[in-house]
Amino acid sequence: MLSRKYHSRDFLWLSIALMPLIGIALLLEIQPQDFWWLMRVGQETVQNGAVPIIDTISWSQAGRPIVYQPWLAGVILYLIYNVGGITCIFLLRGILIAITYGMIWVMARDVSNARLATILVFILGIASANNWSVRSQLPAYPLFVFCLWSLLHWQNGNKKYLWVLPVVTLLWANLHGSFILPFVLTGAAFFFGKGERKTLAFALGLMFLATLINPQGISVWKYIVFMLNSPSDHWFAFEWAPPSNVGWQMNIFFAWLLAFAPLAAFSPRKLSMLEWVWFLGFGWLALSGLRYVIWFHILLAIFTAVFLSEWAKRLVQPTQTFPTLNYGFGIFMLTIPLIFLPGLRERWMGDSVSVYEMSTTPLSATEWLAQHPHACSNLWADYAFGGYLSFALPSCKPWMDSRFNAYPPDQWSEYVQVSRAEDWQEMFDREGINLLLLSTAGQPKLVGAVSESNLWCEEYHDEYAVIFSRCEAK
Template identity: 30%
Template sequence: MPSTSALESVSERQTRLRPTLDQVYLVAALMLIALRPLLTPIPPHDFWWHMATGRVILESGTIPQVDLFSYTRAGEPFFNQGWLAQLLMALLHQIGGLPLIIVVQALVLTLAYGLLLRLCILRTNRVRMGAAILLLATLPLSFDNWTVRPQTYVFPLFAGFLTVLTEYRLGMTRRLWLLPILMALWVNMHGSFVLGFALIGIVFIGEAIRRWREQGVLGKTLDPSLVVWGAATALATLLNPRVAEVLGYVTNLLGSSQVTDLVTEWSPPTIRDINGAIFFLFVIVTALVMIYARSRPDLTDLLLFGAFLWLALGATRNIVWLGFVATPLLATQAATLLPPPSPRRFQGVPTMNAALIGLLAILLLIGSPWIKPALLPPDVGALLAKGTPVEATQALQALPQRPQRLFHAMSYGSYLIWAAPEQKVFIDPRIELYPYDQWRDYILLGQGADVEALLAKYAIDGMMLSIEEQQPLLEYARARPDQWREVYADDETVVLVTRNVQR
């Protein structure tokens, strides 16, 4: 006769093989999160120069502190704050190439938004509603920030901070000791580590006010544990190769005119583009839900929402952080508008539930970077985004004599740094490295303005031009075949060299 433990084990296996509808919602949400980065080709902007820097760190064992890649700023100091993420990217590429980087990107995002979904369920005990809000509201708000770069590698760290602090607020666990560990990773990966301080500070203020309202004595409302672990988290920011200089780097970056004026990510959202429209719609829906909810929102939730809304209104790149802090608030308030969950609510047909999960698993398999190039159309199955100058760079490298001072589109500079490190670049997405005057000259030259003077100023002897972005300059060069020779052209890119550069 089988033992009780054996019977319980069989029962657990049967339960796993008979998934409920709640489990389908949970698994579907996580799988759909992973599917988006799997199906998104890697854009050429930030990715490649981060990869190249990681390669330098991997090969040399040191973190470069000056520019190694351009001829216009060669040897100039450059604060490389995201070195740990760059090293990780280079290691992943060395082990498994681009497919492994894409898979890890999917896992990183699934972890980050999986933690966020867990918070929604923790706050509401509603799996289906939490999954629906995440998929229909939060993810569209955040997609624009899902490119492969160090920023996405810290999403799980931000979500980790939010999880630890939420559990602390709910009195469930005391895992504040995790905050310094998460910060030690964060400060070596991305400048957004300062947002960790914002989370701690806002939670401290919100909880102090709440306890003061309950107890009426301010001195007794301050929790020393949060103060102690907050101070330890602040000290953890010094655990980086440049110690306290990292704070100066963030300050200088935020005050850099070329960053704030020239980078679209740093401009305020506008309803005139799709991402801005989604942002404003999300804010309106969240406000309406709070207005009509049957209970007042938690003060700390409101403070978090207000602070990160202010950041998002100032710069598009901050919208993703608003999504993290606003989603639990939206879920909590929306839950008050629904009837209480029934313990006997419909859980679907187990066979159909299992079939749905299996179908999603097949979609993930088809979307994997090892399989999708062979099964999907080129525009969907490609690992690299349109505009990556792979063939143009190969043609440039094949020239018996290469131009020494190449002018090119900014995103091309990033790819050249990786694929042709011997070809020093004019400019690239390291916006803060290049002075504002050089960015102005870059824009003017691409628009075909002051061409003769600018070509002479930088002694340009070759050009790799984006047909879409730099058509006026291309027309200028093609109108002067006695000065410029076209050595490569495709639907997106044209490479030209001066006549004194040999064939």
């Protein structure tokens, strides 16, 4: 099933697939929800030599115990940011996307050919680019595909790559809470695969031991249980909700899923029992929660390559190749997207493409707060704004931020209610709120209600944010 012979033209096709995807990765804005607080965790971990175990970001939950399982992702982001600023953060995303989709291309090419792999990876890339936010899940993508690659080799009788599994699990257990996924893949392989099970069982044991190498030890498994049962995440974070066929990217996903049935029925190539188990298991996950769609989408692309492999053989292969030209042009195409890096693109694109998602990243409002530190007392802010403040201005602690599981569901319910301008004054009085940092895009009703109140005075206003303080405090 796995072809190992590669040619220079294969590298050229790989470059054609990756060039637009790397370009997209370098153009996507930084979204603040998980990025800035992760950077704050990384900063505190590096400076203190230990992962924070209590909340130091908000004032409403200050001193409460908290677990930062993805601490390593925060440390990596913080160190890279310190070395090269936001430009290196974008470069890191481009590299991770290139590795992830490059490995998917390899697996698709191994069961079909280079051109079909290029088409499938390109479609997969544009359909899943909405999952490329810089967050702890991003480095988990290449880890997932390396697990898949190792197990597909094992399935075909080659067990020499099983060492990848415990190494990947060691990293994953410190990067993102989805580190249970390699166990799902490998456990299914053990029961339904065709490879040698004794060595795979040994690899599974090493994988479990690898998860214990983290600041929480075996308690890291409690984090998974906590996340899977966290009402704050499940009730208020949209990524935990089932996917809906809204937007062109989800249109592609559901169309691909619907097309999979006739492909499976009419293709002369068939999936193995293990591949069907993976398909059904990850398909169920994807349809139960938006956050799982990308894992299933990766499998869809590889299995589609299997079904279309016989058709792909009919494509005429070139009889002449020019290795030097192929490699040279391929490398050139892979370097072209670098012109989209922040710091370079402004020279020829101006400010037409934002580095940050401006509607959720209050750059100018935060500068005002930094210039008025005395005003930053008992701050109530838009939750995304709070995420940005956690790193950009740690001295200005918000009532809450974008760490969904750091706050009880009652607090999130109250946040949603106040953002809708319902009983907001009573809540601000009860909590002793003195300063507001509101989003014009996310909280227009609250901005309007506070503007009409004679108890609050506007201190700052721009296109994205408004700052109010209590008039009697002036």
